[in-house]
Amino acid sequence: MDILSILGLIVGFGGIIGGNLLEGGHISALLNLPAIIIVGSGAFGAVMLQTPMPTFLRGLKMMAWVFMPPPVRIDEAIQKIIEWSQIARKEGLLGLEAIAEDEPHPFAKKGLQLVVDGGEPDDIREILEVELHQIEVRDLASAKIYEGLGGYTPTVGIIGAVLGLIHVMGNLADPSALGPGIAVAFVATIYGVALANLIFLPVGNKLKSVVQSQSRYYEVMIEGLLSIAEGENPRIIELKLSGYLS
Numbered sequence: 001m002d003i004l005s006i007l008g009l010i011v012g013f014g015g016i017i018g019g020n021l022l023e024g025g026h027i028s029a030l031l032n033l034p035a036i037i038i039v040g041s042g043a044f045g046a047v048m049l050q051t052p053m054p055t056f057l058r059g060l061k062m063m064a065w066v067f068m069p070p071p072v073r074i075d076e077a078i079q080k081i082i083e084w085s086q087i088a089r090k091e092g093l094l095g096l097e098a099i100a101e102d103e104p105h106p107f108a109k110k111g112l113q114l115v116v117d118g119g120e121p122d123d124i125r126e127i128l129e130v131e132l133h134q135i136e137v138r139d140l141a142s143a144k145i146y147e148g149l150g151g152y153t154p155t156v157g158i159i160g161a162v163l164g165l166i167h168v169m170g171n172l173a174d175p176s177a178l179g180p181g182i183a184v185a186f187v188a189t190i191y192g193v194a195l196a197n198l199i200f201l202p203v204g205n206k207l208k209s210v211v212q213s214q215s216r217y218y219e220v221m222i223e224g225l226l227s228i229a230e231g232e233n234p235r236i237i238e239l240k241l242s243g244y245l246s
Contacts, residue, residue, distance in 0.1 A: 001067060001068055002066065002067050002068065002069060005066050005067050005206065006067065008202065009198070009199075012198040013194075013198060016194065016198075017030070029187075030187060030190065032187040032188070034160075034188075035160050035164075035187040035188035035191050036191065038156065038157075038159065038160035038163065038188055039153055039156050039157050039160055039188055039191040039192050039195065042152070042156035042159060042160075043149050043152040043153040043156050043192075043195075044149070046148070046152045046156070047145050047148045047149055047152065050148060051145055051148070055138075055141050055142050055145065056142075056145060058138070058139075058142040059142035059143065059144075059145035059146065062139070062142050062143060062207055062210075063203065065206075065207055065210045066203050066206050066207065069210045069213075070210070070214065072213045072214055072216070072217045074216060074217055074220055074244050074245060075245060077108075077217055077220050077221060077224070078220060078224070078238065078241045078242070078244070078245070080108075081220070081221070081224030081225070081227075081228070081237060081241065082234050082237060082238050084096055084099060084112070084224075084228055085224075085227065085228045085232070085234040085237050086234050087099070088115075088228050088231075089231075089233075089234060093115055093116055093118065093228075093229070094116060096112055096115060096116050096228075097116045099112060100112035100113045100115075100116055107128070107131065107132075107135075107218055107221060108221050108225075110127075110128070110131070111124070111128055111221055111222070111225040112225065114127060114128070114225075114229075115225050115228055115229045119229070121226050121229045121230050124225065124226060124229055125222060125226055128218075128221070128222045128225070129222065132215065132218045132219070132222070135214075135215075135218070136211060136215055139207075139211040139214075140208060140211055142207075143204055143207035143208050143211060144204065145204075146200045146201070146203045146204035146207065147200070147201065147204040149195075149196070149200040149204075150195075150196040150197070150200035150201035150204060151196070153191070153192040153193075153195045153196040153200060154189075154192040154193050154196050155192070156188075156192055157188045157189045157190070157191055157192015157193060158188075158189060158192065159188075160185070160188025160189070160191075160192070161185040161186065161188050161189045162185075163185075163188075164182060164185030164186075164188060165182075165185050168182055168185070216244060219244070220241055220244050223240065223241060224237060224241055227240065
């Protein structure tokens, strides 16, 4: 669980709501269903229009990474690589065949199988780097849907404000209709700006940082497996990969 993400939401929204209360406002004044519908449906509709279906669905699944990011333990990866290198040094590359079959991580499993099959180091690097690139492209594109939402919500909030003012201008003869129209106008703007700057843009940046952390894990795997394929000493491999821990 990422405690910092939870604290960020509490501090961000708590400060706005608390400041509103200190100024004599009421929480109920910030709740407006028409404004929620306008901003939410407008922003999501725009992002759905610009995003391929697989990317959009993966982006929704990745939302959970903000609070529960997938574990990336580079130190454990280095330790595994060192153990693999010791086995390869004693038993040869074929000694890793059983380990490759049991390896749960698909990227590491594929790399181990390439090493066991006796692939050339340059070929192994090319294959694994292509896969890493595709993983990065896929996940970064999925994370960008939140940047899109962050860009559209303020604009859609302005549309909601204009719609509210149109409603007000059309009912100047009815004082009872002025209040709700003005409320939609201002609350829609608040929703648009708040959602963009307190949720969508931070979520997009958080997801990109998670993707970068995973990429470092893959890079460690690539360098470690190539070192094993080239028959390097386990101690040299450990010293080489320890730089990733900084």
